[in-house]
Amino acid sequence: MENLLINSDNIKGLHYLLNDRDLRGKIDLIYIDPPFATGGNFTITDGRATTISNSKNGNIAYSDTLKGSEFIAFLRERLLLLRELLSEQGSIYLHIDYKIGHYVKVMMDEVFGIKNFRNDITRIKCNPKNFKRTGYGNIKDLILFYSKSAKPIWHEPKEKYTEKDLEKLFAKKDKNGRRYTTVPIHAPGETVNGNSNKPFKGILPPKGRHWRSSVAVLEEWDSNGLIEWSSNGNPRKIIFADEREGKRVQDIWEFKDPQYPTYPTEKNQGLLDLIIRTSSNKNSIVLDCFCGSGTTLKSAQELGRKWIGIDQSELAIKATIDKLNAIKENLFIQKSAYEYLDFIENKIDESI
Numbered sequence: 001m002e003n004l005l006i007n008s009d010n011i012k013g014l015h016y017l018l019n020d021r022d023l024r025g026k027i028d029l030i031y032i033d034p035p036f037a038t039g040g041n042f043t044i045t046d047g048r049a050t051t052i053s054n055s056k057n058g059n060i061a062y063s064d065t066l067k068g069s070e071f072i073a074f075l076r077e078r079l080l081l082l083r084e085l086l087s088e089q090g091s092i093y094l095h096i097d098y099k100i101g102h103y104v105k106v107m108m109d110e111v112f113g114i115k116n117f118r119n120d121i122t123r124i125k126c127n128p129k130n131f132k133r134t135g136y137g138n139i140k141d142l143i144l145f146y147s148k149s150a151k152p153i154w155h156e157p158k159e160k161y162t163e164k165d166l167e168k169l170f171a172k173k174d175k176n177g178r179r180y181t182t183v184p185i186h187a188p189g190e191t192v193n194g195n196s197n198k199p200f201k202g203i204l205p206p207k208g209r210h211w212r213s214s215v216a217v218l219e220e221w222d223s224n225g226l227i228e229w230s231s232n233g234n235p236r237k238i239i240f241a242d243e244r245e246g247k248r249v250q251d252i253w254e255f256k257d258p259q260y261p262t263y264p265t266e267k268n269q270g271l272l273d274l275i276i277r278t279s280s281n282k283n284s285i286v287l288d289c290f291c292g293s294g295t296t297l298k299s300a301q302e303l304g305r306k307w308i309g310i311d312q313s314e315l316a317i318k319a320t321i322d323k324l325n326a327i328k329e330n331l332f333i334q335k336s337a338y339e340y341l342d343f344i345e346n347k348i349d350e351s352i
Contacts, residue, residue, distance in 0.1 A: 001026075001285060003338035005297070005324075006310045007317045010289040012343055013310035014081040017287075027085045027308075028153055028284035031275055031296050033095040033267060034075060071100065072107055078289065079111045085287065086148045091118070091279040095267070097141040105144055112146040119145040123271065124254040143253075157278045158246035170241040182228050182236035185221075187212045203235070212237075249274070263293035263319040272299035280305055294320030301327060301336045312344060 004021075006013045017023045079092075086092060092112070096104050109117060121143040129137040161169065170179035186209040191197045195214040197205065201222070205211050211218060218235075221227050226238045255271035272295055280286055282304045288296035291309035297320060300307035311317055329335040 001306050003297075003301070003306055003336060004308045004341065005291075005317070005320060005338050006308070006341045006343065007312065007314070008310055008341070008343035009312045010078060010310045011081070014078065014085070014289060016341075016343070017308065018081065018084055023285070023308075024084050025087050026285060027082075027287045028087050028090045029276065029280040029286045029305075030082050030086060030090070030092040031095070031272065031286070031288050032082075032092070032290045033265065033288075033292065034078075034290045035071070072103055075104060076107050076111065079108065082287075082289070083111055083148070088149050089151060089153050090148045091152045092146050092148075093121075093275050093279070094144045094146075095123075095141065096144065098138065101142045101144070108144055108146055112148070116147045116149070117144075118147055118152075119143075119251050121145060122252045124252070125257050127256070153279055153281055153284070155278050157249040157274060159249055160246045161241065161244075165247060166241055169247075170239075179241040180238050181241075182238055185212055185218060185227070185235055185237050186210060200235070203233070249278075261293070262322075263316060266293045267295050269295050269299055272296050273303065276300055276303050276305060291320055292316050294323040297336075298323050298327060302333050304332075307338075314344075 001023075006016070008016070079094075082092060094104065094108065105117075105120065122140050123143055124140050126139050128139055166179055170181045172180050172182070174180060185200075186205040188209055190208055191210045195216065196210040196212075198211075198215045200211060200215050200218045213221075218227070221237060222235075227235045228238050229235055253271065253274070255268040255274075257268060258266050276286060276296075276299050280300075283306060285306045285308065286296065286300040287308045287310075289308075289310040291297060291311045292313075293316065294309060297307045297309045301324065309320060311320070324336040324338070327333065327336055
């Protein structure tokens with residue numbers, strides 16, 4: 001499939017993907033950052049985007065005037081179409097804020113099934129705010145993560161340990177200064193047959209437990225210096241910090257918004273890189289039908305995925321094209337080639 005950028009109302013664009021392009025069940029990853037039901041307009045003035053709604057100056061990039069039940073109905077209509085496009089191994093990440101997000105989750109439980117809810121991810125979006133309000137300062141929004149089935153694409157994300165992590169998690173050092181920790185070599189549950197209940201160095205696993213590995217493996221670890229024996233003869237497995245990929249990513253992410261965005265509510269590319277690496281494969285199709293400035297599309301391109309972007313704002317399409325054109329080609333990243341369709345003007349442009 002060729003990459004595709006569509007200037008269109010996304011209902012029309014999604015129907016086009018389902019009916020004309022026959023992409024039903026072929027999209028592995030959807031990320032959307034729809035309007036947040038703020039009740040205002042977002043504008044761009046002299047190339048600078050506003051970061052709050054209800055701006056009185058500049059050109060309107062997009063309107064966010066639907067609120068309450070009307071907004072939920074607007075979103076639900078699009079999510080039903082997105083579910084049809086999503087592959088059986090696919091996932092959807094929906095970016096929303098704390099004011100409306102809880103209502104959106106209830107609706108998404110219905111559309112995708114509560115059993116397919118994976119995470120409510122907190123995204124730290126800015127530095128602490130000090131202006132007065134009756135309530136705590138808001139520095140976060142949320143991302144609702146659902147899958148189409150019980151077995152979505154999943155590449156375990158890791159992040160590097162900080163110095164503080166290393167000191168806390170790998171508090172010991174060997175004679176060469178390598179940081180390490182130790183873990184038990186037994187696990188809950190007794191076994192009757194097999195090697196996991198046999199003596200190791202004349203020691204049986206504690207009552208009600210079994211060895212995590214066969215005695216032969218434990219012997220090999222011990223001969224390689226990977227078993228630490230306590231003063232009372234208790235064996236534990238040595239885990240070196242420099243042999244670990246990093247720590248598992250949790251559900252609080254710090255990806256602050258760009259300080260000087262080119263398009264309203266533009267997102268940090270690191271956020272999209274994490275999502276795309278984790279929930280898609282090379283050559284998977286990634287879809288963003290509220291593509292805004294095109295951050296999702298740029299990230300997908302640079303990570304070797306196919307992509308589809310839809311937006312009805314001319315300013316969004318311009319920002320997206322500028323961002324795609326700014327991609328620097330190298331041995332690992334190809335310059336973006338894509339087909340551009342303009343349904344706003346009821347015409348189809350040539351491929352770019």
